[in-house]
Amino acid sequence: MRRLWPLTVRGTGALVIAIVCFVVANEAGIVELMYFGILLLAVLGASIASLYLTRRTDTVTRSLTPDVATVGRDAVVHVRVGVRTALPTAPGKWRDTIPSGLTARAHGIFPALGSGLRGAERIVEFSYTATGARRGIHALGPLSVTSTDPFGIARRSTVFGERTRVTVAPAVIDLPALSNFAGEAGGTLHTTTNQLGQGADNLIARPYVPGDSMRRIHWRASAHRDSLMVRQEEQESTPEATVVLDRGVLRYSPEAMQAPGADPGFEAAVSACVSVVSRLVHDGYAVEVIDTDGTLLAERIDGGDMTEVEGLIGQFAGVTARRDDHLARLTRVFSGIMTGPVVLIVGRFDPADAEAIAPVAHHSTLPIVLSFAPVGDSLGRAADAGWHTAVLDPEGDLAATWSAATDRGVTHAGR
Known part of the structure; x- marks a missing residue:
């Protein structure tokens, strides 16, 4: 904000001395004090004029x-200030x-600028480090x-420059891969075997093309055809996964609907959502995020x-709960x-909810429930229906919670 008083402590003191000089000169008849007071006022005026006439800022980006x-x-x-000044x-x-x-x-020294009589714009650049503290558009x-x-x-x-809109995305936590579920949940690039009969001799082989892995060369077929042949037993597929974010405000608090x-x-739920999506996409799953x-x-x-994942993370900066x-x-x-992993991220979760979603577990190769506020034995009932479950703690370790939920031997991770 602009300061209404343009003088520093030193300048204020000089003004007080000038006034005292005028008073004493008038009472005591000392003309020299009058001259000295006028000189101080002249210095004050020149100082103020030098500030208000020398700098004009045009652009701040x-x-x-x-x-x-x-x-x-x-x-x-990064801040870039364009300054035009004649002095x-x-x-x-x-x-x-x-x-x-x-x-x-975000503060520092603004450098002195030399004379710019030709009117050329002087560029001042500086930077500082900012840390995201709260999700949203600021x-x-x-x-x-x-x-x-x-x-x-x-x-x-002086205060100048337009405000800059900054997007603060939810925190993304690096989660462990679903390595234990490669066969059951779809896998990263899961392998199927096409065999005409029993044994390696009956595997389908095709001619080698540049880019094929040397580990896939079928040496017996290559010797028989007198040219390099590779095994055709590996077929890459794109398994699918679904991440479900429950945005019902009644499952969190009223503040979740007001602002990110x-x-x-709700912040823990959003962070878990984008983190799970990042993990699944990285593992090769085609992922849909739904309500x-x-x-x-x-x-x-x-x-x-992963480029699209970055776009999704930015998109979720403004997500709020709904009524x-x-x-x-x-x-x-x-x-x-029938689909691959289904990850449900929810706030309050009661036994009635566990009964309502029980059939979904039979349509997924890996159904997971992450709840922020489970009620009673709701997670236990969901586990009995086939869900892998864990408690989502805003202050806890999301990676450990994810590991607990995907561990075959653990169905419920406490706070």
């Missing part, structure tokens, strides 16, 4: 690296306004610069396409189909 900040991770903010300017101090969704030490800025004259008598505080980042339980009524929350992401509760409809979404 900001950019982030990476473009989207993430909760708990650092991003570098040399003294150094000052800059400070950028940081929103509640970020934490940073406004970074404005930028303020406080400068003083060479004598330290007057100061000028307001409810810790409990089947509404798509993101377009289908093909296995291995409707459709968990009971989840059975209809999977009715009549």
Whole structure:
């Protein structure tokens, strides 16, 4: 904000001395004090004029690296200030306004600028590190610069530049791979064997083409045909997985519907959602993210396409809870189909919910429930129906929770 009083402590003292000189000169008839007071006022006026006539800022732009900040991770903010000035300017101090969704030490020294009589724009660049603190879309800025004259008598505080919208995406946790479920859950690039009979001699072979792995060369067929042949037993498939995020506000708190980042339980659910998607896509699954009524929350992401995962993470920066509760409809979404892993991420989860979603477990090769606030023996009932279950703790280790949920020997992980 602009300071209404343009003088520093030194300048204020000089003004007080000048007034005292005028009073004493009038009472005591000392003309020299009158001259000295006038000189002080002239110095004060010149100092103020030097600040308000020498600097004019035209442009302020900001950019982030990476473009989207993430909760708990650092991003570098680059600030570029274009300044037009006819006279040399003294150094000052800059400070950028940081929103509640970020934490940073955004202040420093604004350099002195030389004379620019030709009117050329001078560029001042600086940067600082900001850490994502709260998911959502936040406004970074404005930028303020406080400068003083060479004598330290007057100061000028200006606020300029448009605010920059900054996206803070949910935290993404690196989760363990589903290595124990390669056969049952679909696998990363799961292998099927096409055999005409028993034994390796009956495997289908085809001519070698550049790019084939040397480990797949069928040496007996190659010797028989006098040319390199490779085994045809490996067929890559794209298994499918579904991540279901329950956004019903009644399962969290009213704050979850008001703004991103307001409810810790919902934040844990959103972070778990994007982390699970990242893990499954990395493992080769084609993943769909839906609400409990089947509404798509993101377009289908093909296995291995981590660029689309980054886009989804940014998209989920603004996701909030909704008023409707459709968990009971989840059975209809999977009715009549068979799919790979189904991961349900939910807030409050009671025994009635466990009974309602019990049939879904039979339509998935790996059904998982992650609940933020399970009620009674709801997770136990879900486990009896075939679900792998775990408690989602906002302050806990999501990777450990994921391991507990996917471990065949553990169906329930406590807080």
